Amino acid sequence: MTKRLTRQFMNDLPVYPERVIQFGEGNFMRAFVDWQLQQMNNQGLFQGSAVLVQPIGQGLQDLLAEQDYLYTVLLNGIMDGEPVNSKEIMTSVSRMINPYSNYEAFMALAQDDNLEFITSNTTEAGITYRPEDRIEDTPPASFPAKLTILLHKRYELGKPGFVIIPCELIDRNGEKLREIIGKYAEDWKLGQEFMDWLDRENTFCCSLVDRIVPGYPRDKASELAEELGYEDKLMVTAEPFLFWVIEGPAEISERLPLAQAGLNVVVTDDMTPYRERKVHLLNGPHTAMVPLAMMAGLKTVEDVMNDEVFSQFVQELIEEELIPMLDLPRSELQSYASAVLERFRNPFIRHELASISLNSISKFKTRLLPILQRYQSENGKLPARIVLSFASLLLSYRGDQVQRQDNPEVIALFDKAWSEPARFVGSILQEASLWGEDLNQIPDLADQITRSIQQLEDQGSRSVVSQLTSLRGEE
Numbered sequence: 525m526t527k528r529l530t531r532q533f534m535n536d537l538p539v540y541p542e543r544v545i546q547f548g549e550g551n552f553m554r555a556f557v558d559w560q561l562q563q564m565n566n567q568g569l570f571q572g573s574a575v576l577v578q579p580i581g582q583g584l585q586d587l588l589a590e591q592d593y594l595y596t597v598l599l600n601g602i603m604d605g606e607p608v609n610s611k612e613i614m615t616s617v618s619r620m621i622n623p624y625s626n627y628e629a630f631m632a633l634a635q636d637d638n639l640e641f642i643t644s645n646t647t648e649a650g651i652t653y654r655p656e657d658r659i660e661d662t663p664p665a666s667f668p669a670k671l672t673i674l675l676h677k678r679y680e681l682g683k684p685g686f687v688i689i690p691c692e693l694i695d696r697n698g699e700k701l702r703e704i705i706g707k708y709a710e711d712w713k714l715g716q717e718f719m720d721w722l723d724r725e726n727t728f729c730c731s732l733v734d735r736i737v738p739g740y741p742r743d744k745a746s747e748l749a750e751e752l753g754y755e756d757k758l759m760v761t762a763e764p765f766l767f768w769v770i771e772g773p774a775e776i777s778e779r780l781p782l783a784q785a786g787l788n789v790v791v792t793d794d795m796t797p798y799r800e801r802k803v804h805l806l807n808g809p810h811t812a813m814v815p816l817a818m819m820a821g822l823k824t825v826e827d828v829m830n831d832e833v834f835s836q837f838v839q840e841l842i843e844e845e846l847i848p849m850l851d852l853p854r855s856e857l858q859s860y861a862s863a864v865l866e867r868f869r870n871p872f873i874r875h876e877l878a879s880i881s882l883n884s885i886s887k888f889k890t891r892l893l894p895i896l897q898r899y900q901s902e903n904g905k906l907p908a909r910i911v912l913s914f915a916s917l918l919l920s921y922r923g924d925q926v927q928r929q930d931n932p933e934v935i936a937l938f939d940k941a942w943s944e945p946a947r948f949v950g951s952i953l954q955e956a957s958l959w960g961e962d963l964n965q966i967p968d969l970a971d972q973i974t975r976s977i978q979q980l981e982d983q984g985s986r987s988v989v990s991q992l993t994s995l996r997g998e999e
Contacts, residue, residue: 540573543641552735573617598761600873651690690729732803736873768788804895814884815884
Protein backbone atom coordinates (compact mmCIF):
# COMPACT_ATOMS: atom_id res chain seq x y z
CA MET A 525 0.00 0.00 0.00
CA THR A 526 1.37 3.42 -0.97
CA LYS A 527 2.25 5.62 1.99
CA ARG A 528 0.65 9.04 2.45
CA LEU A 529 2.82 12.12 2.05
CA THR A 530 3.68 13.35 5.56
CA ARG A 531 6.76 14.63 7.36
CA GLN A 532 7.09 11.23 9.02
CA PHE A 533 7.36 9.61 5.61
CA MET A 534 9.64 12.30 4.14
CA ASN A 535 12.65 12.76 6.39
CA ASP A 536 14.73 15.90 6.95
CA LEU A 537 12.39 18.38 5.29
CA PRO A 538 13.09 21.96 6.41
CA VAL A 539 10.76 24.02 8.62
CA TYR A 540 10.67 27.78 8.13
CA PRO A 541 9.34 30.57 10.38
CA GLU A 542 6.05 32.13 9.34
CA ARG A 543 6.50 35.38 7.43
CA VAL A 544 3.39 35.40 5.21
CA ILE A 545 -0.33 35.32 6.01
CA GLN A 546 -2.19 33.89 3.04
CA PHE A 547 -5.98 34.09 2.71
CA GLY A 548 -6.93 31.20 0.45
CA GLU A 549 -5.61 27.65 0.18
CA GLY A 550 -6.77 26.71 -3.30
CA ASN A 551 -4.77 25.13 -6.09
CA PHE A 552 -3.71 28.44 -7.62
CA MET A 553 -2.16 29.99 -4.54
CA ARG A 554 -0.36 26.78 -3.61
CA ALA A 555 1.14 26.49 -7.10
CA PHE A 556 1.81 30.21 -7.52
CA VAL A 557 2.64 32.16 -4.34
CA ASP A 558 3.70 29.20 -2.18
CA TRP A 559 5.70 27.70 -5.06
CA GLN A 560 7.58 30.99 -5.36
CA LEU A 561 8.26 31.08 -1.62
CA GLN A 562 9.69 27.59 -2.07
CA GLN A 563 12.04 28.74 -4.84
CA MET A 564 13.34 31.61 -2.70
CA ASN A 565 13.80 29.25 0.26
CA ASN A 566 15.67 26.76 -1.92
CA GLN A 567 18.22 29.48 -2.64
CA GLY A 568 18.41 30.77 0.93
CA LEU A 569 16.92 34.12 -0.03
CA PHE A 570 13.76 34.22 2.10
CA GLN A 571 13.73 31.50 4.75
CA GLY A 572 10.05 31.90 5.49
CA SER A 573 6.72 30.10 5.23
CA ALA A 574 3.07 31.00 4.81
CA VAL A 575 0.33 30.42 7.36
CA LEU A 576 -2.90 29.90 5.47
CA VAL A 577 -6.27 31.32 6.50
CA GLN A 578 -9.42 29.60 5.25
CA PRO A 579 -11.57 32.40 3.80
CA ILE A 580 -14.92 30.54 3.84
CA GLY A 581 -16.52 27.95 6.08
CA GLN A 582 -15.56 24.95 3.95
CA GLY A 583 -11.94 24.38 2.97
CA LEU A 584 -8.91 22.12 2.91
CA GLN A 585 -7.74 22.43 6.51
CA ASP A 586 -8.30 18.77 7.44
CA LEU A 587 -6.74 17.45 4.25
CA LEU A 588 -3.72 19.72 4.57
CA ALA A 589 -3.25 18.80 8.23
CA GLU A 590 -3.32 15.08 7.37
CA GLN A 591 -0.30 15.67 5.11
CA ASP A 592 1.52 17.96 7.56
CA TYR A 593 0.89 20.80 5.07
CA LEU A 594 3.09 19.14 2.44
CA TYR A 595 2.04 18.74 -1.17
CA THR A 596 3.64 18.27 -4.59
CA VAL A 597 3.71 20.75 -7.46
CA LEU A 598 4.04 19.16 -10.91
CA LEU A 599 5.22 21.48 -13.69
CA ASN A 600 4.50 20.27 -17.22
CA GLY A 601 4.94 22.08 -20.51
CA ILE A 602 7.38 23.84 -22.78
CA MET A 603 9.68 26.58 -21.50
CA ASP A 604 12.15 28.36 -23.77
CA GLY A 605 11.59 25.65 -26.35
CA GLU A 606 12.48 22.85 -23.94
CA PRO A 607 10.11 20.36 -22.29
CA VAL A 608 9.64 20.74 -18.53
CA ASN A 609 8.51 17.87 -16.33
CA SER A 610 9.36 18.55 -12.69
CA LYS A 611 7.99 17.29 -9.37
CA GLU A 612 8.75 19.10 -6.12
CA ILE A 613 7.45 18.76 -2.56
CA MET A 614 6.46 22.13 -1.12
CA THR A 615 7.58 22.91 2.44
CA SER A 616 6.61 26.58 2.32
CA VAL A 617 3.24 26.20 4.09
CA SER A 618 3.48 25.96 7.88
CA ARG A 619 -0.13 25.43 8.93
CA MET A 620 -3.69 26.49 8.25
CA ILE A 621 -6.20 28.30 10.42
CA ASN A 622 -9.96 28.03 10.04
CA PRO A 623 -11.30 31.22 11.65
CA TYR A 624 -14.79 29.72 11.68
CA SER A 625 -13.72 27.01 14.12
CA ASN A 626 -10.66 28.63 15.75
CA TYR A 627 -11.16 32.38 15.77
CA GLU A 628 -8.66 32.86 18.59
CA ALA A 629 -5.84 31.37 16.49
CA PHE A 630 -6.74 33.70 13.64
CA MET A 631 -6.62 36.79 15.86
CA ALA A 632 -3.35 35.63 17.43
CA LEU A 633 -1.67 36.26 14.07
CA ALA A 634 -1.73 39.97 14.91
CA GLN A 635 0.78 39.36 17.70
CA ASP A 636 3.54 37.76 15.58
CA ASP A 637 6.29 40.26 14.71
CA ASN A 638 7.78 37.88 12.11
CA LEU A 639 4.71 38.17 9.91
CA GLU A 640 5.22 40.96 7.39
CA PHE A 641 3.36 40.01 4.19
CA ILE A 642 -0.29 39.28 3.44
CA THR A 643 -1.41 37.66 0.19
CA SER A 644 -4.85 36.52 -0.90
CA ASN A 645 -6.89 34.89 -3.59
CA THR A 646 -10.52 34.67 -2.57
CA THR A 647 -11.80 34.67 -6.20
CA GLU A 648 -12.93 37.76 -8.10
CA ALA A 649 -16.00 37.90 -5.85
CA GLY A 650 -13.91 37.87 -2.66
CA ILE A 651 -12.96 41.54 -2.44
CA THR A 652 -16.48 42.79 -1.77
CA TYR A 653 -18.20 44.95 0.81
CA ARG A 654 -20.96 43.36 2.89
CA PRO A 655 -22.75 45.98 4.98
CA GLU A 656 -24.14 43.25 7.24
CA ASP A 657 -20.64 42.29 8.46
CA ARG A 658 -20.00 43.40 12.04
CA ILE A 659 -16.84 43.72 14.11
CA GLU A 660 -18.51 41.50 16.72
CA ASP A 661 -18.75 38.62 14.23
CA THR A 662 -16.30 35.80 14.91
CA PRO A 663 -15.55 35.91 12.05
CA PRO A 664 -17.45 38.16 9.63
CA ALA A 665 -18.19 36.57 6.26
CA SER A 666 -16.17 38.69 3.84
CA PHE A 667 -12.40 38.59 3.40
CA PRO A 668 -11.99 42.41 3.68
CA ALA A 669 -13.95 42.42 6.96
CA LYS A 670 -11.77 39.64 8.39
CA LEU A 671 -8.66 41.54 7.34
CA THR A 672 -9.97 44.79 8.85
CA ILE A 673 -10.41 43.12 12.24
CA LEU A 674 -6.93 41.55 12.06
CA LEU A 675 -5.32 44.86 11.09
CA HIS A 676 -7.16 46.69 13.85
CA LYS A 677 -5.86 44.20 16.40
CA ARG A 678 -2.35 44.72 15.02
CA TYR A 679 -2.83 48.48 15.42
CA GLU A 680 -4.05 48.09 19.00
CA LEU A 681 -0.94 46.09 19.84
CA GLY A 682 1.24 48.93 18.54
CA LYS A 683 2.95 46.74 15.97
CA PRO A 684 4.08 47.55 12.40
CA GLY A 685 1.78 46.82 9.49
CA PHE A 686 2.15 44.60 6.44
CA VAL A 687 2.92 44.58 2.76
CA ILE A 688 -0.46 43.45 1.40
CA ILE A 689 -0.52 41.88 -2.08
CA PRO A 690 -3.94 40.58 -3.15
CA CYS A 691 -3.94 38.23 -6.15
CA GLU A 692 -7.64 38.38 -7.02
CA LEU A 693 -8.20 39.08 -10.71
CA ILE A 694 -10.04 42.37 -10.36
CA ASP A 695 -8.84 45.74 -11.56
CA ARG A 696 -6.79 47.67 -9.00
CA ASN A 697 -7.26 44.90 -6.46
CA GLY A 698 -5.05 46.47 -3.77
CA GLU A 699 -6.79 49.83 -4.01
CA LYS A 700 -10.20 48.19 -3.93
CA LEU A 701 -9.24 46.18 -0.85
CA ARG A 702 -7.96 49.31 0.94
CA GLU A 703 -11.15 51.17 0.02
CA ILE A 704 -13.39 48.46 1.51
CA ILE A 705 -11.28 48.21 4.66
CA GLY A 706 -11.70 51.98 5.04
CA LYS A 707 -15.45 51.57 4.70
CA TYR A 708 -15.54 48.96 7.45
CA ALA A 709 -13.34 51.15 9.65
CA GLU A 710 -15.86 53.95 9.14
CA ASP A 711 -18.88 51.70 9.75
CA TRP A 712 -17.35 50.28 12.89
CA LYS A 713 -16.11 53.67 14.15
CA LEU A 714 -12.53 52.48 14.54
CA GLY A 715 -11.21 56.05 14.62
CA GLN A 716 -8.97 58.34 12.60
CA GLU A 717 -5.81 57.14 14.32
CA PHE A 718 -6.42 53.63 12.98
CA MET A 719 -7.07 55.05 9.51
CA ASP A 720 -3.79 56.96 9.69
CA TRP A 721 -1.98 53.79 10.83
CA LEU A 722 -3.44 51.88 7.88
CA ASP A 723 -1.81 54.24 5.40
CA ARG A 724 1.38 54.93 7.36
CA GLU A 725 2.29 51.40 8.36
CA ASN A 726 0.83 49.28 5.55
CA THR A 727 1.51 49.06 1.84
CA PHE A 728 -1.47 47.98 -0.26
CA CYS A 729 -0.14 46.76 -3.61
CA CYS A 730 -2.12 46.13 -6.76
CA SER A 731 -0.97 42.97 -8.46
CA LEU A 732 -1.45 40.82 -11.53
CA VAL A 733 -0.89 37.06 -11.55
CA ASP A 734 -0.39 34.76 -14.52
CA ARG A 735 0.03 31.00 -14.37
CA ILE A 736 -2.32 28.32 -15.62
CA VAL A 737 -3.00 25.92 -12.75
CA PRO A 738 -5.32 23.03 -13.68
CA GLY A 739 -5.07 21.58 -10.18
CA TYR A 740 -5.29 17.99 -8.99
CA PRO A 741 -4.45 15.44 -11.76
CA ARG A 742 -7.37 13.08 -11.16
CA ASP A 743 -6.83 11.01 -14.29
CA LYS A 744 -3.19 10.28 -13.41
CA ALA A 745 -3.31 10.19 -9.60
CA SER A 746 -2.70 6.44 -9.23
CA GLU A 747 0.09 6.44 -11.80
CA LEU A 748 1.76 9.42 -10.13
CA ALA A 749 1.48 7.86 -6.66
CA GLU A 750 3.38 4.83 -7.93
CA GLU A 751 5.98 7.00 -9.64
CA LEU A 752 6.47 9.32 -6.63
CA GLY A 753 6.38 6.55 -4.05
CA TYR A 754 3.70 8.26 -1.96
CA GLU A 755 0.05 9.24 -2.14
CA ASP A 756 -0.61 12.98 -2.30
CA LYS A 757 -4.25 14.07 -2.33
CA LEU A 758 -3.20 17.71 -2.68
CA MET A 759 -0.76 17.52 -5.59
CA VAL A 760 -1.16 20.36 -8.06
CA THR A 761 -0.29 20.51 -11.76
CA ALA A 762 0.75 23.83 -13.31
CA GLU A 763 2.42 25.14 -16.42
CA PRO A 764 6.07 26.23 -16.16
CA PHE A 765 5.21 29.77 -17.25
CA LEU A 766 4.76 32.28 -14.44
CA PHE A 767 4.42 36.05 -14.37
CA TRP A 768 3.66 38.31 -11.39
CA VAL A 769 3.39 42.08 -11.61
CA ILE A 770 3.36 43.94 -8.29
CA GLU A 771 2.62 47.65 -8.28
CA GLY A 772 4.37 49.14 -5.30
CA PRO A 773 7.58 50.71 -3.97
CA ALA A 774 10.90 49.38 -5.23
CA GLU A 775 11.90 48.23 -1.74
CA ILE A 776 9.49 45.29 -2.09
CA SER A 777 12.03 43.70 -4.42
CA GLU A 778 14.51 43.66 -1.55
CA ARG A 779 12.12 42.42 1.13
CA LEU A 780 10.61 39.82 -1.19
CA PRO A 781 13.51 38.84 -3.49
CA LEU A 782 11.47 36.99 -6.09
CA ALA A 783 13.29 38.37 -9.12
CA GLN A 784 16.62 37.69 -7.42
CA ALA A 785 15.55 34.05 -7.25
CA GLY A 786 15.21 34.06 -11.04
CA LEU A 787 11.41 34.29 -11.02
CA ASN A 788 9.49 36.22 -13.67
CA VAL A 789 8.32 38.96 -11.29
CA VAL A 790 8.15 42.70 -11.98
CA VAL A 791 7.79 45.38 -9.31
CA THR A 792 6.62 48.57 -11.01
CA ASP A 793 4.93 51.88 -10.30
CA ASP A 794 2.32 51.27 -13.04
CA MET A 795 0.93 47.81 -13.81
CA THR A 796 -1.84 49.01 -16.15
CA PRO A 797 -0.32 47.88 -19.48
CA TYR A 798 0.54 44.46 -18.08
CA ARG A 799 -2.93 44.03 -16.63
CA GLU A 800 -4.86 44.93 -19.76
CA ARG A 801 -2.76 42.62 -21.89
CA LYS A 802 -3.18 39.65 -19.58
CA VAL A 803 -6.77 40.07 -18.42
CA HIS A 804 -8.13 40.61 -21.91
CA LEU A 805 -5.89 38.35 -24.01
CA LEU A 806 -5.47 35.37 -21.69
CA ASN A 807 -8.34 35.46 -19.20
CA GLY A 808 -10.79 36.90 -21.75
CA PRO A 809 -10.56 33.99 -24.21
CA HIS A 810 -10.81 31.54 -21.30
CA THR A 811 -14.07 33.11 -20.16
CA ALA A 812 -15.41 33.39 -23.70
CA MET A 813 -14.79 29.75 -24.63
CA VAL A 814 -16.10 28.08 -21.48
CA PRO A 815 -19.92 28.15 -21.79
CA LEU A 816 -19.97 27.59 -25.54
CA ALA A 817 -17.49 24.72 -25.43
CA MET A 818 -19.07 23.04 -22.39
CA MET A 819 -22.46 23.10 -24.12
CA ALA A 820 -20.79 21.30 -27.03
CA GLY A 821 -19.50 18.60 -24.70
CA LEU A 822 -15.84 19.70 -24.63
CA LYS A 823 -14.02 19.22 -21.34
CA THR A 824 -10.65 21.02 -21.44
CA VAL A 825 -8.89 24.01 -22.98
CA GLU A 826 -6.81 21.59 -25.02
CA ASP A 827 -10.04 20.05 -26.37
CA VAL A 828 -11.08 23.52 -27.51
CA MET A 829 -7.77 24.20 -29.22
CA ASN A 830 -7.80 20.81 -30.95
CA ASP A 831 -11.32 21.40 -32.24
CA GLU A 832 -11.26 23.13 -35.64
CA VAL A 833 -14.47 25.10 -35.12
CA PHE A 834 -13.83 26.28 -31.58
CA SER A 835 -10.13 26.92 -32.13
CA GLN A 836 -11.00 29.20 -35.05
CA PHE A 837 -13.56 30.98 -32.86
CA VAL A 838 -10.92 31.68 -30.19
CA GLN A 839 -8.34 32.92 -32.69
CA GLU A 840 -10.84 35.22 -34.42
CA LEU A 841 -12.04 36.52 -31.06
CA ILE A 842 -8.48 37.49 -30.17
CA GLU A 843 -7.52 38.93 -33.57
CA GLU A 844 -10.71 40.78 -34.46
CA GLU A 845 -12.36 41.78 -31.19
CA LEU A 846 -9.78 41.83 -28.41
CA ILE A 847 -6.47 43.06 -29.87
CA PRO A 848 -8.01 46.07 -31.71
CA MET A 849 -9.45 47.34 -28.41
CA LEU A 850 -6.18 47.38 -26.44
CA ASP A 851 -3.87 50.40 -26.18
CA LEU A 852 -0.53 48.70 -26.70
CA PRO A 853 1.61 48.26 -29.83
CA ARG A 854 -0.12 45.74 -32.09
CA SER A 855 3.07 43.75 -32.64
CA GLU A 856 3.51 43.34 -28.88
CA LEU A 857 -0.11 42.24 -28.48
CA GLN A 858 0.16 39.75 -31.34
CA SER A 859 3.33 38.29 -29.87
CA TYR A 860 1.68 37.89 -26.47
CA ALA A 861 -1.44 36.40 -28.07
CA SER A 862 0.67 33.88 -29.96
CA ALA A 863 2.29 32.81 -26.69
CA VAL A 864 -1.15 32.53 -25.08
CA LEU A 865 -2.41 30.23 -27.83
CA GLU A 866 0.70 28.07 -27.43
CA ARG A 867 -0.01 27.81 -23.70
CA PHE A 868 -3.63 26.91 -24.40
CA ARG A 869 -2.39 24.03 -26.58
CA ASN A 870 -0.02 22.68 -23.91
CA PRO A 871 -0.54 18.90 -24.21
CA PHE A 872 0.81 18.30 -20.72
CA ILE A 873 -1.82 20.38 -18.95
CA ARG A 874 -5.40 19.24 -18.46
CA HIS A 875 -7.10 22.57 -17.78
CA GLU A 876 -10.73 21.70 -17.23
CA LEU A 877 -13.35 24.12 -18.48
CA ALA A 878 -15.44 23.37 -15.39
CA SER A 879 -12.70 24.77 -13.14
CA ILE A 880 -12.47 27.97 -15.24
CA SER A 881 -16.25 28.37 -14.99
CA LEU A 882 -16.13 29.23 -11.28
CA ASN A 883 -17.72 32.66 -10.71
CA SER A 884 -18.07 33.22 -14.46
CA ILE A 885 -20.36 36.24 -14.06
CA SER A 886 -17.82 38.38 -12.21
CA LYS A 887 -15.14 37.12 -14.62
CA PHE A 888 -17.16 38.23 -17.65
CA LYS A 889 -17.68 41.65 -16.08
CA THR A 890 -13.93 42.08 -15.60
CA ARG A 891 -12.52 40.38 -18.66
CA LEU A 892 -14.93 40.89 -21.56
CA LEU A 893 -17.58 43.48 -20.72
CA PRO A 894 -15.16 46.44 -21.00
CA ILE A 895 -14.10 45.20 -24.45
CA LEU A 896 -17.74 44.80 -25.54
CA GLN A 897 -18.54 48.34 -24.44
CA ARG A 898 -15.50 49.91 -26.07
CA TYR A 899 -16.05 47.98 -29.30
CA GLN A 900 -19.64 49.18 -29.52
CA SER A 901 -18.64 52.75 -28.76
CA GLU A 902 -15.86 52.86 -31.36
CA ASN A 903 -17.47 50.79 -34.12
CA GLY A 904 -21.18 51.53 -33.72
CA LYS A 905 -21.93 47.80 -33.56
CA LEU A 906 -21.45 44.96 -31.13
CA PRO A 907 -18.61 42.38 -31.22
CA ALA A 908 -20.38 39.27 -32.48
CA ARG A 909 -18.21 36.66 -30.77
CA ILE A 910 -18.27 38.30 -27.35
CA VAL A 911 -22.04 38.74 -27.62
CA LEU A 912 -22.49 35.07 -28.50
CA SER A 913 -20.31 34.04 -25.58
CA PHE A 914 -22.31 36.36 -23.31
CA ALA A 915 -25.55 34.81 -24.50
CA SER A 916 -24.24 31.30 -23.88
CA LEU A 917 -23.06 32.34 -20.40
CA LEU A 918 -26.50 33.68 -19.50
CA LEU A 919 -28.11 30.53 -20.88
CA SER A 920 -25.72 28.31 -18.94
CA TYR A 921 -26.83 30.01 -15.71
CA ARG A 922 -30.28 28.52 -16.20
CA GLY A 923 -28.57 25.48 -14.74
CA ASP A 924 -30.01 22.72 -16.90
CA GLN A 925 -27.09 22.28 -19.32
CA VAL A 926 -24.01 23.31 -17.35
CA GLN A 927 -23.42 23.08 -13.61
CA ARG A 928 -23.35 26.56 -12.11
CA GLN A 929 -20.47 27.41 -9.78
CA ASP A 930 -21.09 30.81 -8.25
CA ASN A 931 -22.16 32.63 -5.12
CA PRO A 932 -25.65 31.70 -3.87
CA GLU A 933 -26.73 35.34 -4.29
CA VAL A 934 -25.78 35.31 -7.97
CA ILE A 935 -27.51 32.00 -8.64
CA ALA A 936 -30.62 33.26 -6.84
CA LEU A 937 -30.77 36.30 -9.15
CA PHE A 938 -30.61 34.05 -12.20
CA ASP A 939 -33.24 31.67 -10.83
CA LYS A 940 -35.57 34.61 -10.27
CA ALA A 941 -34.91 36.04 -13.75
CA TRP A 942 -35.30 32.65 -15.47
CA SER A 943 -38.66 32.13 -13.70
CA GLU A 944 -40.08 34.46 -16.36
CA PRO A 945 -38.31 33.32 -19.58
CA ALA A 946 -39.99 35.91 -21.79
CA ARG A 947 -38.59 38.73 -19.65
CA PHE A 948 -35.29 37.05 -18.75
CA VAL A 949 -32.83 39.00 -20.90
CA GLY A 950 -34.06 42.47 -19.97
CA SER A 951 -34.38 41.46 -16.34
CA ILE A 952 -30.88 40.03 -15.95
CA LEU A 953 -29.16 42.77 -17.98
CA GLN A 954 -30.59 45.44 -15.69
CA GLU A 955 -29.04 43.86 -12.58
CA ALA A 956 -26.46 46.49 -11.65
CA SER A 957 -25.37 44.27 -8.77
CA LEU A 958 -23.95 41.88 -11.39
CA TRP A 959 -22.64 44.26 -14.05
CA GLY A 960 -22.16 47.59 -12.27
CA GLU A 961 -24.80 49.21 -14.49
CA ASP A 962 -27.95 48.53 -16.52
CA LEU A 963 -26.69 46.82 -19.68
CA ASN A 964 -30.02 47.37 -21.41
CA GLN A 965 -28.63 50.84 -22.17
CA ILE A 966 -26.10 49.37 -24.61
CA PRO A 967 -27.70 49.72 -28.07
CA ASP A 968 -29.07 46.45 -29.52
CA LEU A 969 -27.45 44.27 -26.83
CA ALA A 970 -30.69 42.87 -25.38
CA ASP A 971 -32.04 42.05 -28.85
CA GLN A 972 -28.84 40.32 -29.98
CA ILE A 973 -28.59 38.36 -26.72
CA THR A 974 -32.21 37.25 -27.11
CA ARG A 975 -31.63 36.09 -30.68
CA SER A 976 -28.41 34.30 -29.78
CA ILE A 977 -30.01 32.44 -26.87
CA GLN A 978 -32.79 31.29 -29.19
CA GLN A 979 -30.25 30.13 -31.78
CA LEU A 980 -28.28 28.23 -29.14
CA GLU A 981 -31.49 26.57 -27.96
CA ASP A 982 -32.63 25.64 -31.48
CA GLN A 983 -29.32 24.65 -33.10
CA GLY A 984 -26.79 23.95 -30.35
CA SER A 985 -23.56 25.81 -29.65
CA ARG A 986 -21.38 23.98 -32.20
CA SER A 987 -23.64 24.89 -35.09
CA VAL A 988 -23.98 28.54 -34.01
CA VAL A 989 -20.23 28.93 -33.48
CA SER A 990 -19.54 27.32 -36.85
CA GLN A 991 -21.87 29.75 -38.61
CA LEU A 992 -20.24 32.71 -36.90
CA THR A 993 -16.69 31.74 -37.79
CA SER A 994 -17.68 31.19 -41.42
CA LEU A 995 -18.59 34.90 -41.57
CA ARG A 996 -14.95 35.93 -41.24
CA GLY A 997 -14.06 38.58 -43.81
CA GLU A 998 -17.71 39.30 -44.64
CA GLU A 999 -18.53 41.55 -41.72
